[in-house]
Amino acid sequence: MNTIKAGSIFNQKTNVGLLNDVFGTNYKQWMKCTYMYGDYQVWMISLDGKVKLDWSNTINQEKTVIIEKLVSTDFTIEKHKIFDPTIKRIVFDKRKGEGFEFMGVFEIDLSKSDRNNHWQKRVWNRISDKFPL
Numbered sequence: 001m002n003t004i005k006a007g008s009i010f011n012q013k014t015n016v017g018l019l020n021d022v023f024g025t026n027y028k029q030w031m032k033c034t035y036m037y038g039d040y041q042v043w044m045i046s047l048d049g050k051v052k053l054d055w056s057n058t059i060n061q062e063k064t065v066i067i068e069k070l071v072s073t074d075f076t077i078e079k080h081k082i083f084d085p086t087i088k089r090i091v092f093d094k095r096k097g098e099g100f101e102f103m104g105v106f107e108i109d110l111s112k113s114d115r116n117n118h119w120q121k122r123v124w125n126r127i128s129d130k131f132p133l
Contacts, residue, residue: 004102006063006129010092011099015044018092018100022133040131043089044100059093063103066091066124085110089124090131104129 004022012018016030023037035042046052047059047066054072059065085108092100106124114121 002133003130004133006102006104006126008102009099010102013097013099015094018044024133037090039087040105041087041089042092044092044094046095047093047103059103064126066103066106068122068124070120083122088127091124102131105131 010018010021012021014030015033015035016025016027019025019027019030019035019042023035023042025035033043033045035044045055045057047057049056049058051071054070056069056071058067058069089106091103091106093103094100104126105128107127109123109125112123
C-alpha cells in the first residue's frame with residue numbers, strides 16, 4: 001500500500017491527470033475541482049488567495065489551516081449551498097504550470113466557520129499529513 005505525504009509534488013497539469021496518476025482512475029477528462037474517493041473528497045484547488053469562480057482559498061504559513069471564502073455578493077447557485085460537514089478532504093494545491101502539491105487531509109472546523117449554513121466561509125484544519133492509497 002502506498003502512502004502520500006504532505007509536500008509531495010505530482011507533475012500533472014490537469015485534475016484528470018492527478019486523479020488518474022494518484023487514485024488509479026482512467027478518465028479522459030475531469031473538469032470539477034472535487035472527486036469522491038470512498039468517504040473522502042479529493043479537493044484540487046489553488047491556495048493562492050486569488051478569486052476563482054467566486055471563491056478565494058488560502059492556507060496559513062504552517063500549511064495546517066485552510067480558509068475557503070465565498071467572495072461574490074450575488075452568489076445564487078444552490079448546489080454550492082449544500083454542504084456536508086462530516087466529509088473530510090484530501091487537499092491538493094494546484095499550481096499553474098508546476099503541478100499539484102499534496103497538503104494533507106483536512107476536516108471542517110465548525111466553530112470557526114461561517115454560521116450561515118457554513119458555506120460563505122469555511123475553515124479547515126489539517127488532521128493528517130499523509131494518506132494511504
